[in-house]
Amino acid sequence: MDTQVLIIGAGPTGLTLAVDLARRGVAFRIVDAAPQPFHGSRGKGLQPRSMEVFDDLGVIDEILASGRFHLRMRHYRGHEVVREIDMHEGHYPTPETPYASTLVIPQFRVEQILRDRLASLGGKVEYGMSLTDFTQDDHGVTATINGTDVRASHLVGCDGGKSFVRKHLGVGFVGETWEDQRMLVGDVRATGLDREFWHGWGDETGFLGLCPLPGTDLYQFQATGDGDFQEIVNARTGRSDIVIEEVTWSSLYRVNIRMVDRFRVGRVFLAGDAAHVHSPAGGQGMNTGIQDAYNLGWKLGLDALLDTYETERMPVAEWLLGLTTRLHQSRSMKRDDDTLQLNLSYRTDDAPGLRAGDRMPDGLTESGRIFDLLRGPHFTTLDRADGPILVRPDGYIAAIGESAIDTYFRQTPVAQRDHRRVAVGDRPA
Numbered sequence: 512m513d514t515q516v517l518i519i520g521a522g523p524t525g526l527t528l529a530v531d532l533a534r535r536g537v538a539f540r541i542v543d544a545a546p547q548p549f550h551g552s553r554g555k556g557l558q559p560r561s562m563e564v565f566d567d568l569g570v571i572d573e574i575l576a577s578g579r580f581h582l583r584m585r586h587y588r589g590h591e592v593v594r595e596i597d598m599h600e601g602h603y604p605t606p607e608t609p610y611a612s613t614l615v616i617p618q619f620r621v622e623q624i625l626r627d628r629l630a631s632l633g634g635k636v637e638y639g640m641s642l643t644d645f646t647q648d649d650h651g652v653t654a655t656i657n658g659t660d661v662r663a664s665h666l667v668g669c670d671g672g673k674s675f676v677r678k679h680l681g682v683g684f685v686g687e688t689w690e691d692q693r694m695l696v697g698d699v700r701a702t703g704l705d706r707e708f709w710h711g712w713g714d715e716t717g718f719l720g721l722c723p724l725p726g727t728d729l730y731q732f733q734a735t736g737d738g739d740f741q742e743i744v745n746a747r748t749g750r751s752d753i754v755i756e757e758v759t760w761s762s763l764y765r766v767n768i769r770m771v772d773r774f775r776v777g778r779v780f781l782a783g784d785a786a787h788v789h790s791p792a793g794g795q796g797m798n799t800g801i802q803d804a805y806n807l808g809w810k811l812g813l814d815a816l817l818d819t820y821e822t823e824r825m826p827v828a829e830w831l832l833g834l835t836t837r838l839h840q841s842r843s844m845k846r847d848d849d850t851l852q853l854n855l856s857y858r859t860d861d862a863p864g865l866r867a868g869d870r871m872p873d874g875l876t877e878s879g880r881i882f883d884l885l886r887g888p889h890f891t892t893l894d895r896a897d898g899p900i901l902v903r904p905d906g907y908i909a910a911i912g913e914s915a916i917d918t919y920f921r922q923t924p925v926a927q928r929d930h931r932r933v934a935v936g937d938r939p940a
């Protein structure tokens with residue numbers, strides 16, 4: 512074998528997986544067909560659950576320093592502000608939920624922070640390396656990259672919405688494309704706007720949004736339809752004082768709502784946009800890819816529970832397509848807990864209270880903050896006065912109570928390989 516895991520694509524999904532594998536000491540390569548990192552902002556909303564992932568991966572300080580919470584949105588008629596809202600009003604950190612609302616941060620910054628973390632762990636993206644073919648057998652995958660064969664135990668297609676990996680596997684991408692719903696997006700330098708606000712104009716005939724991207728002098732431009740950036744600004748705002756000085760990235764976006772019918776074929780996995788695409792409403796795309804990767808990383812590290820990747824992430828993809836389509840159609844700017852992705856659970860029943868499959872909330876204990884105790888690639892048993900909780904490496908509960916934990920370890924002996932037990936007294940969440 513040349514390597515254990517071959518990651519195709521270095522967007523947020525592939526990079527998250529690479530960082531997770533690097534800190535686990537799992538051998539991997541990450542290749543990207545592009546000659547260099549993508550410079551457009553694309554996704555710009557990082558959800559609280561992704562911040563919890565980044566807390567675990569050791570990049571949360573850099574992420575928080577590069578983004579902005581509670582960016583207020585101003586809706587105008589021409590110059591007149593007709594409405595000003597904080598989409599996340601009332602959402603503030605608590606001991607159980609340290610990241611409580613969406614952080615505005617350009618995707619290119621998230622990717623840069625992940626690349627830097629990867630470098631600190633000794634890894635790097637190989638750019639200009641394109642996957643053009645692969646085959647698999649009982650023992651591994653042989654992938655052709657820039658004409659050379661690479662042998663790996665597993666291959667993960669994090670290669671975006673047009674995924675070569677998905678197409679080559681012949682996996683269905685079921686759903687629809689709304690041909691009539693085009694959106695012009697881009698990063699622009701503009702004058703005449705206050706960078707303290709996200710600015711919006713529009714009605715049922717079309718909208719225009721200009722969102723300041725923290726840590727840059729750019730705005731992300733989003734408008735329904737197509738055309739010239741300045742002409743759209745003039746037409747939608749009725750103003751002449753907003754001047755688009757430069758467009759550094761632009762893309763005409765069509766709403767695609769599709770997901771795969773399989774997340775795994777043998778030794779090959781699909782993650783991120785390769786597995787699901789949807790409306791950008793609600794800012795879920797980059798986040799769901801980050802969490803696909805985080806769900807898969809520890810399973811690849813253990814070479815166990817690999818089937819549960821599909822059983823756990825497929826329902827999330829279904830939920831995601833429903834949520835984003837609903838937000839897109841309603842045009843509502845109101846964001847509830849669903850969009851924060853904190854309520855997502857892998858539990859299999861509806862019983863009340865904390866259950867196996869739920870996200871382990873943060874909280875203060877006699878031994879310190881729970882997220883500090885969980886941080887790292889290992890399983891953790893939190894020994895509480897009222898019984899132990901076994902937490903998976905991705906922060907979800909594996910089992911509650913001594914006998915359920917014994918059963919879990921009996922069924923998955925490798926899970927005990929890297930396991931810590933911490934007494935937390937009687938004050939956990």
Ligand SMILES: Cc1cc2nc3c(=O)[nH]c(=O)nc-3n(C[C@H](O)[C@H](O)[C@H](O)COP(=O)(O)OP(=O)(O)OC[C@H]3O[C@@H](n4cnc5c(N)ncnc54)[C@H](O)[C@@H]3O)c2cc1C
Pocket residue numbers: 519520521522523524525542543544545549553554555556618640641642643669670671672674675696762763764782783784785791793794795796797798800
């Ligand atoms: C125009 C546009 C606007 C968007 N706006 C938003 C938004 O406002 N909010 C939001 O949440 N999301 C938005 N998204 C979606 C968000 O950007 C994606 O969900 C996110 O990028 C998915 O990450 P990924 O890592 O799965 O895939 P990508 O970021 O697409 O990365 C895939 C990578 O795979 C590489 N690759 C492809 N084929 C090969 C191959 N054969 N060999 C090697 N490498 C390969 C590509 O070069 C690329 O770098 C937008 C996307 C686009 C395109």
